[in-house]
Amino acid sequence: MPLSRRKILAGSGIAASSLALGSVGNIATAAQKAAPQPFVPHDWKSVRAQFLLSPDLAHLSNFFFASNPAPVREAIAKYRRAFDENPYNFLDDNMFERDQDMKWRDVCAAAAEYVGGQPDEIALTSSTTMGLALIYNGLRLKAGQEILTTTHEFYPHHESMRLAADKWGASVRKIPLYESSLNFSPDKAIARIRAAVRPHTRVVGVTWVHSNTGVRLPITRIADTIADLNRNRNEENRILLVVDGVHGFGVIDEDVAAMGCDFFSAGTHKWILGPHGTGIIWAKPQNWALLQPTIPSIMAKEPEDAWRQERPPTGPTEASWVSPGGFFAYEHQWATIEAFRFHQQIGRTRIQNRILELNGQLKEGLARMKHVTLHTPLNPHHSAGFVCFDVHGHTPKTVVQTLRNHHVIASSTPYSTPHTRFSAGIINSPHDINKALNVIHTLT
Ligand SMILES: Cc1ncc(COP(=O)(O)O)c(C=O)c1O
Structure with missing residues (x-):
């Protein structure tokens, strides 16, 4: 490898590792704070407890970028540690050695x-x-x-x-x-x-x-x-x-x-x-x-x-x-x-029904509001985990900001005609839905 490239890599390695240490430190603190929770797949509270999601927020942009549940985080941590301890053999043994x-x-x-x-x-x-x-x-x-x-x-x-x-x-x-x-x-x-x-x-x-x-x-x-x-x-x-x-x-x-x-x-x-x-x-x-x-x-x-x-x-x-x-x-x-x-473990049918039910509550609540235009079909067979809508007199970006000010995480769709978008997932509860609807209600 030419010296200049090695130098660049070495330099960026130092910067990257000090950055990584900072963020890993924060994650570790959050993880330590969360008491270990047994996973009871049929209990939605237990499902939610598998995530490190901030408890003070109603996370209604679940389609975007996953928060990983405990088993996924633990698997990542296990593999990462093994790579850190012996990257050559761990990769070679698991990727190349034997088919x-x-x-x-x-x-x-x-x-x-x-x-x-x-x-x-x-x-x-x-x-x-x-x-x-x-x-x-x-x-x-x-x-x-x-x-x-x-x-x-x-x-x-x-x-x-x-x-x-x-x-x-x-x-x-x-x-x-x-x-x-x-x-x-x-x-x-x-x-x-x-x-x-x-x-x-x-x-x-x-x-x-x-x-x-x-x-x-x-x-x-x-x-x-x-x-x-x-x-x-x-x-x-x-x-x-x-x-x-x-x-x-x-x-x-x-x-x-x-x-x-x-x-x-x-x-x-x-x-x-x-x-x-x-x-x-x-x-x-x-x-x-x-x-x-x-x-x-x-x-x-x-x-x-x-x-x-x-x-x-x-x-x-x-x-x-x-x-x-x-x-x-x-x-x-x-x-x-x-x-x-x-x-x-949770069950695909149960996951589907929960997501359709929570988003259905959002749609029904919004459909009742005169200052809202709903874009997502009410029929659960024609929709899934999105609820897209406009609030009269407000741009999607300002609606999203207002929601955020009230601890509700929504998104504005990045299309030529943008809309405000909720997306309820298995980590949500009817309480999150009510919180979101209450904020939209105030935007008359
Ligand atoms: C319909 C659709 N396709 C593709 C993507 C991009 O997905 P990815 O980040 O996995 O490339 C998005 C992002 O949300 C999306 O809405």
Whole structure:
């Protein structure tokens, strides 16, 4: 390594470690303050006690960046300590030494169990965004082919499409699936997708739960529609359904592998409550075979063997080939297993029902207020963990600030037409909901 680079790294190491010491010190203090709580999965108070969330705040932005429950924090701490004690052997033993000891395989197995699929259908990413980029960038689109999408996608989805279309000489077309999100009709949305598909449409890209309106799309029905449209197409022109699934994953009790989409990307650092900088892509082997990997993987044998033997890799692309290298924050990646386990201990159906119930209370309370316009459908089948709304005479940013002044944590949606957004999760109680509604009530 050139001296200058070593010097820079050494210098930043000192700065980083002193910074890290400061923040770790704070975390340790908070952790020490919290008495150890036994975990009783069917008791919501006990569930909440597994988190270090400030007790004086009503945390109603749960979709954003997970606070990790105790088992996830403990797993991260355990791995981090082992890395700090002997980084070479701990990484080598768990990543490279023996195929059956590769820890990432356990992460894929845990994710596969959660999605109702197989471990070899999972690629490990660092976020929803990374997953979407790997999918679109890797799809070998032909010049003239089209990606059909909606006007409701978030930036990383649209941007992944734009970059891929530029690269492959393809195009992107956006259609609205609804004008009024409050009155969202799945039938009309599906009819619009069906009518919009053209002979050169190769990809349909949608989002399971829209983060600007809270609308939940019926992915299975969309997949059925696309399967129907594919009946007269050959494999080369088959329409592929790509889903940004992050705000349904960990909320809605549906097996992703049974929904019928072709590619599904979701971060596990939001509703799954996993470590920061973690995520997955799920796809069937036949669809992985369509992708050209973007980032060299260190989880796949064939591409590395091929490199050593100075030949191109042979055989179809597999999920592991698309899992990016180089080294990751493995203490985070591996602790994702505990997040899936935490969900399973509580029960996916119970989690879904709790989230729908709490957000339902928010919606009903807001719908009764004359100075509020609700954007999220009241129907729990058409929504999930978001409640988006406007307060007349106030911008979303000022509403969020007022809520914060009253110890309620909400967000303003970062879209061209922003809204105020609540997002109740399993860490909330009806008391948090009332607190939030009381503040909005005062904004007449
Ligand atoms: C719909 C949607 N997709 C993707 C993302 C980005 O997720 P990540 O941080 O996992 O890349 C967000 C962020 O909340 C989002 O709302």
